Amino acid sequence: xxxxxxxxxxxxxxxxxxxxxxxxxxxxxxxxxxxxxxxxxxxxxxxxxxxxxxxxxxxxxxxxxxxxxxxxxxxxxxxxxxxxxxxxxxxxxxxxxxxxxxxxxxxxxxxxxxxxxxxxxxxxxxxxxxxxxxxxxxxxxxxxxxxxxxxxxxxxxxxxxxxxxxxxxxxxxxxxxxxxxxxxxxxxxxxxxxxxxxxxxxxxxxxxxxxxxxxxxxxxxxxxxxxxxxxxxxxxxxxxxxxxxxxx
Amino acid sequence: xxxxxxxxxxxxxxxxxxxxxxxxxxxxxxxxxxxxxxxxxxxxxxxxxxxxxxxxxxxxxxxxxxxxxxxxxxxxxxxxxxxxxxxxxxxxxxxxxxxxxxxxxxxxxxxxxxxxxxxxxxxxxxxxxxxxxxxxxxxxxxxxxxxxxxxxxxxxxxxxxxxxxxxxxxxxxxxxxxxxxxxxxxxxxxxxxxxxxxxxxxxxxxxxxxxxxxxxxxxxxxxxxxxxxxxxxxxxxxxxxxxxxxxxxxxxxxxxxxxxxxxxxxxxxxxxxxxxxxxxxxxxxxxxxxxxxxxxxxxxxxxxxxxxxxxxxxxxxxxxxxxxxxxxxxxxxxxxxxxxxxxxxxxxxxxxxxxxxxxxxxx
Numbered sequence: 001x002x003x004x005x006x007x008x009x010x011x012x013x014x015x016x017x018x019x020x021x022x023x024x025x026x027x028x029x030x031x032x033x034x035x036x037x038x039x040x041x042x043x044x045x046x047x048x049x050x051x052x053x054x055x056x057x058x059x060x061x062x063x064x065x066x067x068x069x070x071x072x073x074x075x076x077x078x079x080x081x082x083x084x085x086x087x088x089x090x091x092x093x094x095x096x097x098x099x100x101x102x103x104x105x106x107x108x109x110x111x112x113x114x115x116x117x118x119x120x121x122x123x124x125x126x127x128x129x130x131x132x133x134x135x136x137x138x139x140x141x142x143x144x145x146x147x148x149x150x151x152x153x154x155x156x157x158x159x160x161x162x163x164x165x166x167x168x169x170x171x172x173x174x175x176x177x178x179x180x181x182x183x184x185x186x187x188x189x190x191x192x193x194x195x196x197x198x199x200x201x202x203x204x205x206x207x208x209x210x211x212x213x214x215x216x217x218x219x220x221x222x223x224x225x226x227x228x229x230x231x232x233x234x235x236x237x238x239x240x241x242x243x244x245x246x247x248x
Numbered sequence: 249x250x251x252x253x254x255x256x257x258x259x260x261x262x263x264x265x266x267x268x269x270x271x272x273x274x275x276x277x278x279x280x281x282x283x284x285x286x287x288x289x290x291x292x293x294x295x296x297x298x299x300x301x302x303x304x305x306x307x308x309x310x311x312x313x314x315x316x317x318x319x320x321x322x323x324x325x326x327x328x329x330x331x332x333x334x335x336x337x338x339x340x341x342x343x344x345x346x347x348x349x350x351x352x353x354x355x356x357x358x359x360x361x362x363x364x365x366x367x368x369x370x371x372x373x374x375x376x377x378x379x380x381x382x383x384x385x386x387x388x389x390x391x392x393x394x395x396x397x398x399x400x401x402x403x404x405x406x407x408x409x410x411x412x413x414x415x416x417x418x419x420x421x422x423x424x425x426x427x428x429x430x431x432x433x434x435x436x437x438x439x440x441x442x443x444x445x446x447x448x449x450x451x452x453x454x455x456x457x458x459x460x461x462x463x464x465x466x467x468x469x470x471x472x473x474x475x476x477x478x479x480x481x482x483x484x485x486x487x488x489x490x491x492x493x494x495x496x497x498x499x500x501x502x503x504x505x506x507x508x509x510x511x512x513x514x515x516x517x518x519x520x521x522x523x524x525x526x527x528x529x530x531x532x533x534x535x536x537x538x539x540x541x542x543x544x545x546x547x548x549x550x551x552x553x554x555x556x557x558x559x560x561x562x563x564x565x566x567x568x569x570x571x572x573x574x575x576x577x578x579x580x581x582x583x584x585x586x587x588x589x590x591x592x593x594x595x596x597x598x599x600x601x602x603x604x605x606x607x608x609x610x611x
Contacts, residue, residue, distance in 0.1 A: 006439030009521030010549035012491045014439050021486065033274075050273040052489035054513050059489025061273065064524055064553060069546060137276045137513045138487075140391040181390050198275070200381045200393055206275040 001028070003080045005073055006057075011064050013073055015080055016057035022147055022174065025056035026134040030210050031084035032058055036076060045072055053135040053210060055144070090211030093244040096178075096193050098127065098169050098216040099224035104192035107157075111171070111188050115151050125149045126190055127216045131176060133208055141180040141198025141206045145214055148176050160186035167192045169216065191216065194228035195238050207238050250377060250412050251318025255405040259359065260309040261464070262401040263387035264376065264394065267300035272382050273512045279492060280386040280394070280509055283307075283367045283465055284326065284531030286428055286560055291325025293564040294348055294422055295373035296415065302378065302385040304370040304401065307464075308534075310359025313370070315351040316406060321414040322357065323348045326368035326428075326532075330359045346422035347570060348373075350414055365429065365532040366463065374411035388509060424566035426559050430529045431537075433505075433522055434544045434552060435495065440485065440517035443477040444497075451475060452519055453541050457503065461535040465509040468533055474501030477517055487515040493522035493530070495541075505530060525552035 006014040017028050033053055039045045047067025052059040062072055100108060100123045112119045131145035138144075148171055156172045161184060164170070168179045170187025179185060180197035193216070197207045208214065219227065230236045255262075265288065268281020282288035282305060289299040303325070304311060310328065324330060324347055333340040335354025343349045343357075351357055362368055378385050381394045392398025396405050441449065457472035475497045477483045483499045490496070494506045496516040505522065506514070507530060522530060523544060533539065544552070 006488075007436050007521075007546070008439050008489070008491060008518070009436050009493050009523060010546055010553070011524050012489070012521070014488050016488070049270040050279075052273045052512050054488040055486055057486075057488045059491070061270075061491060064550065069550075135513075136274065137489075138511045140272075140275060140277045140388075140393075142276050183390060198391060200391075204275075205272065205277070205382060 001081060001084070003077060005077055008059060010069060012059055012061045013069075013076075014054075014057050014059045015076055017080075018056070020056045022055075023132050023134070026132065026210065028084055029053050029056065029058055029135070032080050033210075035079045035082070035084065036060065039075070039079065045075060048072060052137060054137065055134055090209065091244060092209070092212035092242060093130070094208060094212065094214045094241050095217050095243045096195055096214060096241055097219040097224065097227050098191040098193045099219050099221055100127075100191040101221050104168075104221070104224070105190055107170075107188040108190050111152065111154070111190065114154060117151065122152065122190070123218055125152060126171070126176070127218050130213050130215045133210050133212045133214060134175070135210050136206050136208065139179075139181055139183060141208075143177055143180075143197065143206075143208050143214070145176050147174040154188060156186035157188060160184055164189065165192070167194060169193050191218075192224065194224055194231060195241055196231065197238075199238075249317060251320040251409045252316040253320065253372065253376075253407045253409060254314050254316045255401050255403055255407070256312040256314055256356065257403050258401040258405075259306045259311040262304055262306040262311045263389070264302050264378070264396065264401070264407075265305040265386045266302040266384055268386050268508065269382050269384040269388070269393070273489075276512050277382060277391070277393070278388055278509050278512060280384065280388045280465075282369070282386075282528075282531070283508055284365075284369075284428055284528045286426055286528040286556070287326045287367065287531070288369055288371070289560060290346075290422060290426060290563050291323045291369045291371035293567055294323035294325065294346065294420055295321055295371050297371060297373065297375060301371065301375040303372065306359065306368055306370075307362075307366055309361050310368055311370070311401065312356065312358045313351075314356045315353050317353055318409075318411075319350060319352050319413040320409055320411065321348050321350045321373040321419075323371035323373075323420075324359075324368070325371055327362060327364040328359060328368035328370075330357050332357050344421075346425045348420045350417075350419065366534045367531045372409055373414055374409055377408040377410045390509075419570045420567055421570040422563060422567050424563055426563040428529050428532045430526070430532075430539070432540050432542050433529065434526050434549070435520035435522055435541050436546065436549055437520045437543055438518070439488065439521075440481075441519055443481040443483075443485075443517040444475060444519055445478060448475050448477075449519070449543075452503070453543055456538050456540055459533045459535050459537045459539065463533060463535055465507055467507050467510060468505040468530060470503050470505070470539075472502070475503060475519065476501055481517070483517060485515055485517055487513045490514045490518065491521065493524075493527050494518045495520050495522070507531075523549040523552055525549065525556040
């Protein structure tokens with residue numbers, strides 16, 4: 001497979017599959033990540049402490065006191081050129097409540113106008129598809145998913161919002177995502193999801209993982225508030241939105 | 249009972265920081281950690297701590313703290329001065345940079361505004377007694393990780409420490425501290441240096457960039473020669489991984505150095521990344537500073553890292569006991585001991601200016 005190795009300072013490098021994108025890119029990245037993680041676990045890549053997945057590349061961070069930059073680069077390049085095995089496909093399916101109403105959906109009408117669809121059609125299109133989870137990154141627990149219907153594909157907003165509320169469900173280009181934290185952001189906001197995506201006390205701090213899939217279930221404002229209250233009082237667990245377990 | 253430090257006023261952007269979080273970037277968690285890791289390490293050496301023990305980091309304006317119970321020794325790291333006012337209401341004493349100071353219960357330490365750098369530290373002998381979050385006590389407020397309840401320090405915060413009182417009665421000073429101010433930042437080209445023509449790259453390395461007022465732990469925005477990416481490449485790429493020190497060039501052409509709290513992936517081309525040896529220097533950049541960039545090779549970056557390490561070791565080995573202004577000379581003390589062999593340096597009265605005489609008895 002075609003790869004490029006890109007320098008990112010003296011303690012990180014990025015390995016890129018320049019010809020891949022979308023779901024295939026995400027799958028190759030996941031497979032390479034899996035094989036690097038295995039090497040790290042078996043002690044063959046000392047000093048490697050972080051691996052950052054992107055949609056068609058991986059960034060490997062190393063401690064230069066413990067790792068030889070050139071050796072690690074060569075070893076990871078060799079791994080990338082081997083036949084990649086995604087390692088037990090993740091079959092997890094999450095069905096997540098999303099409220100496409102009122103203040104929770106500030107860009108819904110604009111998206112409808114730009115796509116020449118009705119608001120109801122936009123909601124139907126966005127909530128009827130099952131999305132692949134491409135990667136987690138950018139912010140803790142931020143999940144990039146796709147691909148969304150071509151009719152809903154628009155570039156990011158020209159002027160990003162200074163404050164996007166936590167739980168906002170957005171779309172940009174071919175992807176959709178949920179903002180796990182309040183942060184600045186340039187995605188078009190269609191809905192709000194009450195489920196927390198990240199908790200440092202969980203065994204795996206991110207609720208979702210790359211390779212699984214997500215479908216949004218439209219809920220009313222009332223249902224949204226009920227679910228949010230049930231989650232915060234721990235009457236229901238975030239894990240209860242997992243509708244199909246993964247196979248290992 | 250362990251001593252408790254209370255924050256009377258937090259200053260600007262005061263937070264707890266250590267070496268930062270490693271191993272969680274795959275979940276989107278930023279690295280965080282000290283903005284100037286050299287000052288943190290040297291400040292910890294000053295109070296006898298492990299290199300990356302958690303400390304209070306502050307930017308531009310320092311905090312005001314007191315000890316609510318017990319006694320504790322703090323180290324002033326960076327270009328940090330402070331006023332120490334005793335609980336008994338006497339005159340306050342000025343504490344110089346790179347000195348330790350012991351606070352009795354009720355004493356107040358007011359850190360002065362920083363004059364020659366952006367970041368200072370208060371290190372705490374023995375460290376704070378706080379549970380790590382994702383293997384680190386570094387504060388990352390957006391996701392409420394680390395620190396005190398995941399937040400920047402607030403007035404009224406009470407932070408438990410591990411020791412009830414200092415291990416001994418001696419103050420210490422770094423007599424030959426490391427300099428973390430700079431005008432030249434060394435950079436390795438990539439990952440997207442191929443987005444820029446040679447002309448643009450020489451603008452980047454030949455020009456002078458002013459640090460804008462937009463400086464924080466997430467990034468350092470610069471003002472200087474605009475860098476234009478090649479028209480066929482544009483300034484929007486398929487997002488890839490970023491690390492602190494990466495220099496991204498958005499459509500405006502004005503570079504931004506991503507810093508310790510930066511996101512884990514980004515979609516702007518990165519012309520280069522600051523070498524590990526120079527990362528701590530970024531923590532001291534103040535708005536208005538002029539800097540230039542110098543491209544180096546991987547080998548030069550590795551050599552620079554070794555040099556930096558030995559500079560830090562030399563500074564750490566210059567930590568010595570401090571008996572007060574201009575009175576005591578450690579070398580003289582050793583000579584007295586060497587020749588006489590009978591002088592007990594911890595005995596009060598042997599040496600004029602021995603500030604902490606008798607402190608051992610109180611422990």
